[in-house]
Amino acid sequence: MYRYDAHDRELVRARVRQFADQVRRRLEGRLDEETFRRLRLLNGLYLQLHAYMLRVPIPYGTLRADQLRTLAEVAERFDRGYAHVTTRQNVQFHWIRLVDAPAVLERLAEADLAPIQACGNSIRNITSDPFAGVAPDEEVDPRPWCELLRQFLTLDPEVHFLPRKFKMAVIGARRDRAMIRAHDIGIRLWRDDGRVRAEVLAGGGLGRTPMLGQRLREDLPAEELLPYVRAILRTYNRFGRRDHLYRSRLKILVHDLGIERFRAVVEAEYAAGRDPELVDLGRRELARIARHFASPAHAVDAAAEEARLAADRRHDSAFDAFVATNVLRHRHPGHRAVVVTLKRPGAVPGDLDAAAMRLLADLAERHSFGEIRTTHEQDLVLPHVRAGALRALWAELAAAGLATPNWRRATDLVSCPGLDYCQLATARSIPVAQELARALAARGLDRELGELAIRISGCINACGQHHVGHIGVLGLEKRGREAYQITVGGSDAEDAALGTVLGPALSREEIVPALLRMLDLYRARRRDPRERFLDFVRRVGPAALREVIHAPTPARPARDPA
């Protein structure tokens, strides 16, 4: 994993000192709110519905055990004992006091964590495959490239005042586990006869106007990524709309110009602005950075590890169920990656208390070379666990309520904070997630429904990524009441697709029963149990589900008190 060097540390410390001074001047009345708001947002500090919220980027979702312990300490000392994993692999604290913010940033900086560019019209956290360096199908480890881009694009004045926020994701496998087509720039690294190439996509994004990224380049030599990404950003800086909030994202520019014209402009900028020294610098830096990502030592007797795992699975059906859903193959024989879903049915998706953070940090140190990953599905991953140690790990997770066997199952549902926390939200999303997960768990449907991605957003900004859920739920406000619109057929994987809306929105009371009816219909009409819900929707078409969604709910109350 990447570790800050002296330059990184000094840069972050200087930034903390600067922000501490800004906070002091604000509290002393020497900065007005309008001036200060921009400064605190540049440091990840939002003012949300109930309090200040601090967003801490977890670069490409990679976290060390000591960093997770630091987050636990921040949760206990400065917040209300918990943190929230977001859909962009970040961590958020919902109750930070402004007077404490400098101390929090100082403590985070000691652990090489910094909320720089966590907000504002800048390059946000570059996200990646949570199984980077682990997945057997990986062609190129994306993490060194993410770190190179992160360093290149951090505090660069040229990209600090973009027309709007800018999101990037990088993967190194055919399977897309980072939703690259839903990003302003998506990069898939691949290998061609030993040389690393990059497929570059641009113009993706969810929110008010969801669009999937389109291909700009299929086979860019990866060492050209710095000048090529800079050319895209310069094109965006020059032509992106600054006069209209809803038309300011890169996707709108790509859409308005058309991909061919956009590509022509980018290529011209790239040809004119390509600096050979930048390419050389990138090459040298990549070599330096890549040393941080050497695979941890895995000297084990793989056959013995596998034999132990097989015996443990035979011995314990609950453990076997966990391995079947939450444990993935590792590129190193005798090892596995373990997904810890933060989705016990009824829990708040993505929430994690300080005790759980400390336990996971301990387990990561004992079993996973001190590494943890965050995922865009609001889960955590312990990436390097010996197969023979899985049962001991599972037992400790289970004792803490962290071994729910539901990764990418119906109850592993994703939800933004919604109207329970968010200034922008129009409806609550977490209570819908909780009620649905409880209902599914009570019916024992997780295993039977198979792979199913349910995504819930509390407003049109789509932080819950409902557009790309196999089932998406969008919370709205209609005539003063919460209302929920259903989409089906979306996908966040390599077969990325935007869901289709199934008619008018439903009330809070109607939404969960409607979703359950839809799933009953799927179970009754699917070809066989191997046909996923997504494949079923693609086969029968969304219209087949519309009728069952809008069937009357017998128990509907006469009046909605909300």
Added chain:
Amino acid sequence: MTHKDEPAARPGGRRAGTARIAVAHRLTDGRVVYLAASGWRESLAEATVAHGDPEAEALAARAARDAAAGLVVDPTLVEVTVDHGLPVPVRLRERIRALGPTVHPELQRDPDPRGGRRVPL
């Protein structure tokens, strides 16, 4: 002026003739506070209720002065109904703001610590 990521609160309390209270965030910790006779209070029950436009304008002016003085951030007027003397925000958003997140009952606050009156969701 507001930032794109923090738009202005919706002007839910601008309707003429309705009862309104002033809500804001305390600068030092961001907590939700209500303008009362004795200053900004965490308790919704203590909020001063403005009946009619002249009272609402006076309340807004006090809130704006306190924001300019750096006591609070983003003051807004919100529409309420008065139930047994307790101002109850009309919009769900403001009721959640008064109570705290509905998904963490242990973190919710009592809008009327002395009187025991409840804010229905």
